[in-house]
Every structure is written in structure tokens, then in C-alpha cells.
Amino acid sequence: MEALGLNLNFFIAQTVNFIVMLVLLRMFLYRPIMNMLDQRREKIRESLQAAEKARAEVVASQKAYEEELAKARREAQEIIERAREAAERQRNEILAEARQEAEQLKKRAQEEIAYERQQMLAQLRDEVAQLSLSIAQKVIGAALDESKQRELVEKFIAEAGDLK
């Protein structure tokens, strides 16, 4: 033992030294450093969580924005569609109306023409009757009384009218 340098006092001294160092290093090195590491770990976790949350928020708001945009676009499309439809309808309406009016105008004009013609024919008939009467009177010279003559002329004219 002596030859190996073993000595109870020095052995105890080294043992005590180790225990003292254990306590001191625990107090001044391990505890502060471990606390620091734990604290930092906590902090990093927190900030990672916050970042994750912020990212989720950004994604959500982006989505909302896009939805809003799509909705607006859809609405605009709808409005345009509706306006086009309305314009189309209006055009058709106007066209129909115009056509109808033209039709009416034409009809009225035709009616008027027909009426006038009728009028003219009646007048002509009258005049022819008058004229033929006076001619006949002149020719025959009052051989017939006036009423009998008129009857004859009218018969004649009616036959002529049927022939027409």
C-alpha cells in the first residue's frame, strides 16, 4: 500500500474534494445551465407555436380573401348575364312592338284604301246613274216617268256590278 502511494488521509481528502466539487458544480454550473436550456426550449416551443398559429391565420385569411374574390367575380358575372338577358328581352320586345305597329299601320292604310275605293265606286255609280238618266231622258225624252227610269238604271247598274 505504501509503495503504491496509498494513504488513508489523502484518499479521504480526494473523496471529500469530489463531493465538494459535486455540490459546487451542481450549484454553479449544472443548475443554471440546465435551467437556461429548459427555459430556452420552452421559449422555442412557444415561438414555434406562435409562428404556426400565425401561418395558419395567414392561410385562413388568404383563403377567405380568395373566396371573397371568387364570390365577387361570380356576382359580377351574374350581373353582366342578367343585364345581357334584360337587354335581349328589351330588344325583342321593341322589335315585336315595332313589327306590330307596322302591321297595324299597314292594315289601317289598307282599310283606308279599301274604304276610299268603296266610296269612290259608290260615287261613280251615282254619277253614272245620273249621267245615264240624263242621257236616257235626253234620248227617250221623258217617255218614262222618272221613278220607272231610276228603277231600270239601277237594275242595269247592279247587273253591271255583278259582271265586274
Place this chain on the structure above:
Amino acid sequence: MKRLLNPKVLVALVLIVGAMVISKMYFPVPLPGIQLPAEGVPILGFRVPNTFIHTILADITLILFAVLATRNMKDIPDGLQNFAEWVIEGFYSITEDIAGDRARRWFPIIMTIFLLVIVANWWELVPGVDSVGVIEAPHGGKGYIVEKIGPFYTVTNEEVVVEHYGEEGAKEAEKGEGGAEAEAKEEHGLPKTEDGREYGVLIPFLRASATDLNFTLALAVISMVLVQYYGIQALGMSYFSKFINFKGGIMGFIVGLIETVSEVAKIISFAFRLFGNIFAGQVLLFIMAFLVPWLLPVPFFGLELFVGFIQAFVFAMLTLVFFASAVEAHDEHH
């Protein structure tokens, strides 16, 4: 081959060899007396082993490191704090891998073993350790001729064989030397050779802690006592069934005996592994410096840096593994 014969390489080689030869011729280094027990440095009338002073130096280094590293803790670490965090976190994660839930309890012990051993080991490599001290009269064996350099004294590599052994023998030798020498002796208490030159041995102030069995054995005993403590704490009285085992018949009993012996053997292997490696490293450095004082020892310093780390790591890791195996129930195989 062409690269090796480059003129630059040749010049470097010549310079290296030249430096080695010059150092061997003009700056010889004595081969110190190699002894197992630590030399006692006389302090206030006590003989304090230089290995213990070395341990205190390692303690101071560690405390200083701890205080400086944790003095101004920052969230974004730099400098020493960063280094301390790196070491501690790295070691803690290793401890956690092996110890699991018990890491918080065991970590300080494992870490302290590692730090104390590595710092003590690495201090050995600092110039001045093992080489600065007081010169004393040899107590026996060999002495060295002492020369004065400025205000300091140095031992040369000229050996003087001391015929008389022990303190009294040295005194007898001094008595026989007469007046003039006695005056010189009173100056610094060294004996003289017949031709009037002083001789003595160097007692270094510092010597690597692990070259003293008291240090390594203290750590080994602490480690193994804690192994038993944690084993009992985890398993209660059933922990002892590992050592005294009647259930497994005669074979089980013998296995128990072997377990008991191996617990003691672990202490011894712990103590001597660390002691042997560091002591051998110290002797290696002495011999290399003695053979060629300049440049040759450099690679060996690198080697010892590595050995110092490995031994500290091995000591801490083995302690951890023994802790872990002690808390495991060992009667599963019945």
C-alpha cells in the same frame, strides 16, 4: 517521391532534425525519478501531495469556468456560455439515452466525474506541471547536480547516486562534508558532492491527479458505492439477491459470489485503468523529452490530450452504465 524531394520539404526536414540535435546537445532534460507515490510539497510544515494540489487547481479551473460561463446568461449564448451549454447538453443527452428517467439524478455525478478527470488530465500537459517545484535533498536513490540560472535553480541530468537512504542518511552525508559546504547548505539546504557541487531532487508543485492512486481510487469507490446505493434504492432488499443467491441452487450461489467479487474488481479496474493510462502518459512524456527535448514530444502531447479525454469519458460512461445495470431487476431469468 518528387513531392517529397521538394526543396522546401528538405529544408524543413533539415531544420527539424537540426533543432532536435541541438536541443539534445545543448538543452538536455533530466529524466526525473519516476515514483508511484505523490511527492509531498512542504507547505507550512505539512507535506501536501502535489497531486492533491493539482486536484485543487483543477477544482479552481472548473469553478472559475462555471462562474464565468453562467455569470451573464443570455438567451442567445456566446463564448463560454455557449461552450458550457454545448458540453452539458451533449453529456446530458448521452446520460438520458442510457438512464432515461433517472438522468436528472445521475447527471451531476457523471458530469462531475468527467469534468474533474478531464480537467485534471489536461492540466498535466501545461508546461510547468511536473517541472516547476522546490529542490530538496534526496531521500535516497538518485540525486541530480543543481545549477543556478539567474534567481532560479535547476536540476541537470548529471546523476549522483545517494549512498545513504532516508532523511537521516542524507543528514549524515551532510555532516561528513565540513564547514564551507555547510554554509552553502544553510542557504538552501542541499547536500554537496565531494567536488563541492550541490545536488538534490525536484519536488514539482503539480503532478497529474490521476497519477496518484488516492485520486483514482477515491473516484472508483464513490462510483461503486453509489452503484450499490442506487441499486438498493431502486430494488430494495431484493438488490442483494444478486450477491447472496440461494434460489438458483449451488450454481446460483456461486454466480452470486462471482458477482460480489466482480463488484470489488470493478473498483480496482476503475482505479487502475485511469491511473495506469495517465501515469504511463506522464512517463512517456518524460522519456520523450529526455530522449529529444525539442519537437519529438509534440505528437505525444497530442496523444495525451486524446488519452486524457478518453479516460475521463470512459470513467464517466462506465459509472453511468453500472448505475443503469444496478437499477435493473436481475431476477428476471428465474
